[in-house]
Amino acid sequence: MTPAQIHAFFAALQAANPQPQTELEYTSVFELLTAVLLSAQATDVGVNKATRRLFLVANTPQAIIDLGPERLEGYIKTIGLYRSKARHLMATCHILVEQHGGVVPRTREALEQLPGVGRKTANVVLNVAFGQPTMAVDTHLFRVSNRTGLAPGKTPLAVEKQLLQRVPTQYAVDAHHWLILLGRYVCQARKPRCWECVAAPHCDFEPKTLSVK
Numbered sequence: 001m002t003p004a005q006i007h008a009f010f011a012a013l014q015a016a017n018p019q020p021q022t023e024l025e026y027t028s029v030f031e032l033l034t035a036v037l038l039s040a041q042a043t044d045v046g047v048n049k050a051t052r053r054l055f056l057v058a059n060t061p062q063a064i065i066d067l068g069p070e071r072l073e074g075y076i077k078t079i080g081l082y083r084s085k086a087r088h089l090m091a092t093c094h095i096l097v098e099q100h101g102g103v104v105p106r107t108r109e110a111l112e113q114l115p116g117v118g119r120k121t122a123n124v125v126l127n128v129a130f131g132q133p134t135m136a137v138d139t140h141l142f143r144v145s146n147r148t149g150l151a152p153g154k155t156p157l158a159v160e161k162q163l164l165q166r167v168p169t170q171y172a173v174d175a176h177h178w179l180i181l182l183g184r185y186v187c188q189a190r191k192p193r194c195w196e197c198v199a200a201p202h203c204d205f206e207p208k209t210l211s212v213k
Contacts, residue, residue, distance in 0.1 A: 001149040009202040010171040013178040016198045020177035029104040029129045036124045037116045042079050050076045061093035061102050088116025133172035135163040140183025149204030
């Protein structure tokens with residue numbers, strides 16, 4: 001995609017959804033971190049169902065610690081890989097309490113030191129909680145970036161670097177949300193729903209799928 005196409009692509013997404021939001025439910029930075037940590041290889045819907053119950057009884061690092069591993073597992077057992085995620089979350093809570101005063105750090109380096117928090121999770125927290133123009137490249141972003149010609153790359157990191165270079169500044173903070181939602185609901189893996197896509201006229205994917213048939 002050319003710079004002009006990219007600008008028009010994001011302008012169309014912005015016009016359709018001026019204030020995109022994550023579909024994970026949270027009321028604090030720690031709740032967001034917890035939800036993102038739990039969301040690996042799971043749906044946002046499934047995570048939200050579990051955290052609605054969990055956050056009623058424990059929504060701070062110390063409260064999670066006080067809950068204990070077994071009770072924590074009980075709240076998140078409907079989520080895939082819940083045992084390992086419970087271990088990671090519990091260890092993360094200990095680090096937050098012991099090294100950060102119970103506060104979620106605002107730097108990538110500190111976030112990536114937390115168990116279960118990789119680059120993608122750190123990027124989500126930096127973007128959603130702290131408004132940084134990061135690109136959390138999940139399967140949706142990876143597919144959309146390559147399929148449309150927006151930011152081709154063979155690895156998630158390569159795509160992330162391309163996005164950081166190619167997305168215009170005025171769209172950078174919200175771009176991650178628009179691309180996730182586009183990939184999740186419109187530019188789907190099996191068959192892109194080009195006939196529903198507001199940005200389809202501006203991307204390089206050909207041939208466009210013109211109908212559901």
